[in-house]
Amino acid sequence: MEKKDINWSEIGFGYVKTDKRYVANFKDGAWDEGALIDDDMILMNECACVLQYAQTCFEGLKAYTTEDGHIVCFRPDLNADRMVDSCARLEMPKFPKDKFVEAVKQVVLANEAYVPPYGSGATLYIRPYMFGINPVIGVKPADEYQFRIFTTPVGPYFKGGAKPITITVSDFDRAAPRGTGHIKAGLNYAMSLHPIMEAHRNGFAENMYLDPATRSKVEETGGANFLFITKDNEVVTPKSDSILPSITRRSLMVVAEKYLGLKVTQREVYFDELKDFAECGLCGTAAVISPVGKICYKDGEINFPSGMDEMGPITKKLYETLTGIQMGRIEAPEGWIEVIK
Numbered sequence: 526m527e528k529k530d531i532n533w534s535e536i537g538f539g540y541v542k543t544d545k546r547y548v549a550n551f552k553d554g555a556w557d558e559g560a561l562i563d564d565d566m567i568l569m570n571e572c573a574c575v576l577q578y579a580q581t582c583f584e585g586l587k588a589y590t591t592e593d594g595h596i597v598c599f600r601p602d603l604n605a606d607r608m609v610d611s612c613a614r615l616e617m618p619k620f621p622k623d624k625f626v627e628a629v630k631q632v633v634l635a636n637e638a639y640v641p642p643y644g645s646g647a648t649l650y651i652r653p654y655m656f657g658i659n660p661v662i663g664v665k666p667a668d669e670y671q672f673r674i675f676t677t678p679v680g681p682y683f684k685g686g687a688k689p690i691t692i693t694v695s696d697f698d699r700a701a702p703r704g705t706g707h708i709k710a711g712l713n714y715a716m717s718l719h720p721i722m723e724a725h726r727n728g729f730a731e732n733m734y735l736d737p738a739t740r741s742k743v744e745e746t747g748g749a750n751f752l753f754i755t756k757d758n759e760v761v762t763p764k765s766d767s768i769l770p771s772i773t774r775r776s777l778m779v780v781a782e783k784y785l786g787l788k789v790t791q792r793e794v795y796f797d798e799l800k801d802f803a804e805c806g807l808c809g810t811a812a813v814i815s816p817v818g819k820i821c822y823k824d825g826e827i828n829f830p831s832g833m834d835e836m837g838p839i840t841k842k843l844y845e846t847l848t849g850i851q852m853g854r855i856e857a858p859e860g861w862i863e864v865i866k
């Protein structure tokens with residue numbers, strides 16, 4: 526299929542309307558068959574549950590063109606699993622895992638002309654989401670839901686290379702100890718908007734959130750998990766029941782252990798020990814890894830030995846290996862790559 530006339534190296538990380546989107550409706554206790562449609566507009570009642578009580582969750586993943594010309598997705602089954610967990614916590618109906626993966630494949634194929642070519646640095650971002658759509662005025666779950674997937678081509682996250690960022694320790698809490706931090710609920714991101722804008726106004730790229738109970742342990746940022754590298758090359762990630770289980774982070778832990786032969790530990794990470802780490806990164810779907818060079822807080826700052834010029838050596842190996850797996854340059858573990866075409 527002929528690709529759209531898009532300057533792939535110049536597009537940013539934003540929304541571009543594509544030709545088709547997938548829609549399925551839940552009514553009378555069951556999901557319909559679902560279909561690809563042209564219309565990108567959503568018509569709903571002014572009292573729809575999602576508008577009144579934010580009953581909504583979402584996922585994010587990408588489609589790539591690999592080195593050998595295939596169009597693939599990276600571990601969409603884990604996105605399906607995580608959405609099931611989000612729906613259970615929000616009293617929403619579960620969208621079947623097999624239908625989720627099949628819907629992803631359908632919508633990518635329908636928008637094949639928007640999948641960027643190999644080597645462009647761009648990808649097709651895929652956004653599955655679900656929301657309560659019928660009118661609800663009393664505080665309760667909706668009875669009817671809509672599951673949708675749209676796609677949008679996005680440019681390379683790092684233009685000109687992945688330069689380390691400076692982050693700050695937020696005065697705000699990201700999630701309650703037994704709240705919704707472990708699921709991908711829209712409400713989690715709504716509450717992060719003010720803190721991230723405050724961080725940007727003060728010259729920082731992101732927030733580091735500490736645990737709300739003691740404010741002594743590292744949790745995550747508003748949209749990414751942390752990973753740290755010790756001075757003897759051990760990969761450490763924070764452990765907490767209120768951290769979102771990042772698919773990228775879980776994949777990087779396998780890469781570190783199985784591909785690079787590194788020791789991997791998931792444990793509670795105390796803020797006081799950050800000064801002893803050699804490297805720091807934020808991991809997520811958009812950038813894979815964003816290197817962190819400096820963390821600022823009220824009483825001072827932490828400067829990682831990896832510096833502010835480029836990724837640290839272990840972080841770079843992790844990034845290059847995982848992106849190599851995603852793009853087909855390195856053999857993937859079984860089940861990681863969903864071939865669409």
